[in-house]
Amino acid sequence: MKSGFVSVVGRANVGKSTLMEKILGEKISIISNKPQTTRDEIKIIYNDENSQIIFLDTPGIQTPRNKLQEHLLEVSEESLKDSDIVTFIVDNSLSIGRLDKMILKLLEKVNRPKVLLINKCDLLDEGEIDQIKKTYIGLNMFDYIIPISALNDENIDKYIEIIKEMLDEGPLYYPSDMITDKNERFIVSEIIREKALQSLNNEIPHGIFVRIDDFKKRENKNLYDIYATIIVERTTHKEIVIGKNGQKIKTIGMKARPEIETFMDSKINLKLWVKVEKDWRKKQKLVTRFGYK
Known part of the structure; x- marks a missing residue:
């Protein structure tokens, strides 16, 4: 039995969560067109x-500007120490950018085998792929460099096979039918947060937290009552989330409900509210209270 832990790091929006979804065949990590959507280390x-x-699967690495982002950077750094293999994902950029250089400095301190994935290779021609590979080969840091397209499922199987080759024999750490260490309440809150991010403008990019207030299965019915609060940082943001005549929050609920029902394999009764916690991402007490410890 080959087994072990593989940390997946990269700057925001390079496709880490999309890769995890393709590997697993299930949607666990939040996926949005807005960066910094993953906020926890999620074991896939x-x-x-x-x-x-x-x-x-770790939060996208970036220069922290508030208490929440400081926490996210700590989560990503800790995952490197906890892993047997490190996977670094970059996108189709032809040069190494500022944040990628920052991550490379972190990786220099980690004595683990390393794999580089060049994502979005479907947007590159062969010459451009070779150019990126040569740039990273010159760093003498990576055991393997693999061009992939997480979106198109290209070279994902090759990546899995290489990871299996690199891992040592080991135990079954989790039951074989388990796909994540996160519970149902967490996944449901992430689905709601994703739909909120997808439905809102850039005025509220990341100051959203979804708190599950109640999560109960009705007796003798395949039906869950789920009550959740969308927490924002400003009163103006609350107005935007609710929308004119409540249309925006209604849309968020309508988008989230079928995906939650598929995940839960059950009908759900979903009720959403909005609450303001002013500048919560800057306040350590609130960041901790919301579970980012």
């Missing part, structure tokens, strides 16, 4: 007949 558990790979 891949099982097959002769291996168990636990991927540590």
Whole structure:
């Protein structure tokens, strides 16, 4: 049995969560066209007949500007220490940008085998892929460099096979039918947050937290009552989330409901509210209270 932990790091919006979804075949991590959507280390558990790979999907690394972002950077750095293999994902940029250089400095301190994935290779020609590969080969840091397209499922199987080759024999860390370490309440809150991010303008890019207030299955019915509060940082943001005549929050609920029902394999009664916690991302007490410890 091959088994072990693989941290997945990269700057925001390079496709980490999309890669995890393709590997797992299930949607666990939040996926949005807005960067900095993943806020927790989410263990994605891949099982097959002769291996168990636990991927540590981490928040996108960036220069922290508030208490929440400081927490996210700590989560990503800790995952590097906890892993057997490090996967660094970059996109189709032809040069190494400022944040990628910052991540590379972190990786220099980590004595682990490393794999580089060049994502979005479907947007590159062969010459451009070779150019990016040569740039990173020159760093003498990576054991493997693999061009992939997470969106188009290109070279994902090759990546999995290489990880299995690199891992040592080990135990089954989790039951073979388990796909993540996160509970249902967490996944549901992430689905709601994703739909909110997708439905809102850039005026409220990241100051949203979804708190599950109640999560109960009705007796003798395949039906869950789920009550959740969308927390924002300003009164003006609350007005935007609610929308004219309540249309925006209604849209968020309508988009979230079918996806939650598919995930839960059950009908759901979803009720949403909006509350203001002024500048919560800057306040350590609130960041901690919301579970970012």
